[in-house]
Amino acid sequence: MTSTLPAPASPDWWRDAVFYQVYIRSFADGGDDGVGDLAGLRARLPELARLGVDALWINPFFPSPMADHGYDVADPRDVEPVFGDLAEFDRVLAEAHALGIRVTIDLVPNHTSDQRDWFTAALAAGPGSPERARYVFRDGQGPDGAQPPNNWPSIFGGPAWTRVPDGQWYLHLFAPEQPDLDFTHPEVLADLEETLRFWLDRGVDGFRIDVAHGMAKAPGLPDVAFDAETGLFDDHGPDDPRLDQDGVHDIHRMVRRVMDAYPGTMTVGEVWVSSEERLARYLRADELHSAFNFRLLTADWTPEDLRAAVADSLDAVAATPAPACWVLSNHDRPRHVTRYGGGELGTRRARAAALLQLALPGMAFVYNGDELGMPDVDLPDEALTDPVWTRSGHTERGRDACRIPVPWSGSEPPYGFTTGATTWLPMPEGWAGLTAQAQAGDPGSVLSLYREALRLRRGVSGGLTWLPAPEGCLAFRRDSGLVVLLNLSGAPVPLPEGRVLLASADVADDLPHDAAVWLQA
Structure with missing residues (x-):
């Protein structure tokens, strides 16, 4: 099925677009199980049109055991039943397009779920088999192979290797349930191309590429030269053998060749590198159309840091075909209301930051709930679900605090998010004034500020x-x-x-x- 926009538009529509990030589990539940889904998203599309966004980025909704809430993909070309089915996705796509909203989706190429058919076949086939060649299996070190093949840490904490019963080890830069693929294998590249074409043929307008600086590992898998324990997405520089290796650019060139066959589509990469020069390499004319620059998201609330974030981000893309790409919050980082101090102080600063972000040249991403001034929520230990919490031995609380479901209406939890009584992460008391319904009629609300900023932004252009x-x-x-x-x-x-x-x-x-x-x- 192909879904088309109601009128022709520039193939470069994305260059100054405002994207709205839909963390699907937390946006809107079309039923009563307390988990957001595609039906819930479809029902709220008119409200996103009133907000004034140009495009959506929908976090993973593919079949998954949910060890990492969808980033462990068991089938990259279908829909997880908890979120709906392909027919429901097609309806979302068609109705969004009818409202003039483009739709981009997550692409998770670095790893699969350990429940994907490929990985279960690799475990059954044994060492040296063609099935194992699609993943990064290695013999262990030591006389009995009982030590991991190298000292690489997982980004989620702990070692990046897990041993299987026959004695070999497999690599997972994230959770053990997310084995890394070996992109030197032609079947892995071919499968990625098949996934791209599957969704492009349905009518999606582009992809956000997860861990776009991953996929290629240093030849020989040498030990890392930094402390084994590492924070989420820490950039250890160009000498990190796990990430940002030269071979990753060949993969992006393949992706770009596919995208170029579908005019008007685009990619945006999640590239966690702190060097502007290294980021620019991903933005060459035959690679990514764009990439998140996280400088604004990580900047302190000082004029010096904010100006440097803006200036450095613009410098990073100046010699590339790509526009700048601005982010204040996402599903992996504390929300900016909380980062800026929380409460009235954090909200006041977040309002100002929104006007800074939305006035800058290039693309802007708004995380669902930003437009309501949502803060992080301090959850009890027993409510935490993020694998970072368990992998860190309960020393890192993970990302659940910034993933609380969106409050839509009413004065008590679940605030219109679901017709059921509970939500997958608990919603706090005291959010009656934060709901979209409460803010819609208040000209002084955060929602009204975003609506007006997005309306005015359409008349802003140039450097x-x-x-x-x-x-x-x-x-x-x-x-x-x-x-x-x-x-x-x-x-x-x-x-x-x-x-x-x-x-x-x-x-x-x-x-x-x-x-x-x-x-x-």
Whole structure:
């Protein structure tokens, strides 16, 4: 089935698009089991159209045992029954397109589920078999092979190797339930191409590529030269043999050749590298269309750090065909309301940060709930489900706190998220004022701020020029005439000349501290 947009659009539609990230388990439940699904997403599409987003990025909804909530994929070309079926996905695609919203989905190429037919066949076939050649199986070290093949740590904590009953070990950069594929094997590359074409033929508009700096490992699998215990997505530089190896670029070139056969489609890579030069290598004309730059997401709330994040991100893409790609929150990191201090302080800063993000040139990603000002939630130990919690020996709480279901309506949990009584992660009391319903009619709400910012953004274009600003402030102008001032000085500052279009806080002649304003010069 092919789903098409109602009218022709530029094949470069994505270059300044606002994408809305749907963490499918937590967006909306079309039934009563407390887990978000495709039916729930379809029912809420009109609200996303009113918000004004250009595209969706839907986190994995493929068949999965859910050891890592869908990033352990058992079949990359089908739908997990808890989320619906292919017919329901086709309806989501068609109805989103009818509303003018593009649809991109997750691609998880680095690893599969240990329940995928390929891996169960590899375990049954034994050492040296063609089935095992699709994965990274190795003999262990020591006289009886009882030690892992090398000292690589898993990104989720603990060793990156698990031993199977016949004595061999297999590699998993994430959880043991996520064995890594060997992309030097032609069948692995062919399978990835089949997956791409399967979804492109159905009408998807692109892919977010998970761990896009993975897939290729250093030849010989040498030991790492850093401490074995490592944090989630820490970048250990170009000498990390697990990630960001030269061979990964050949894989992206293959992906790009497929994408080029489907005009108007795009890719955005999850590339956790701290070097702007290394990031730019993924953005060459025959590789990724775009890649997340996480500098804004990881920046401290200081004018120096925020300006450096913007400047460095723009510099990273300056010599590439790609636009900048701005992120404030996602399903792997604490929400920015919480990062910026939580409560009223965090919300005030998050409002200002939204106006900063959405005024910048390039693509922007809004994580579901950002538009409501959702914070992280401190969950009890017994509610935690993230494999990071178990793999770290209960020393790292993982990512559940930023994955709480979205509150839609009502005054008590589950706030209209489900027709059932409970949700897959518990929702807290006290969120009545945070719901989409409560905020929709309030012109001063976070939701209203996002709606207006997305409406105004459509008239903004061109490059960015830094302007003189009071100490502790950032100011810049877009070529189309939008002037942005962000005040982190600790005191009110005078507004620049121009007509106020939108502000994150009440303004008269001055812009308050921890606030941002858009003006038409």
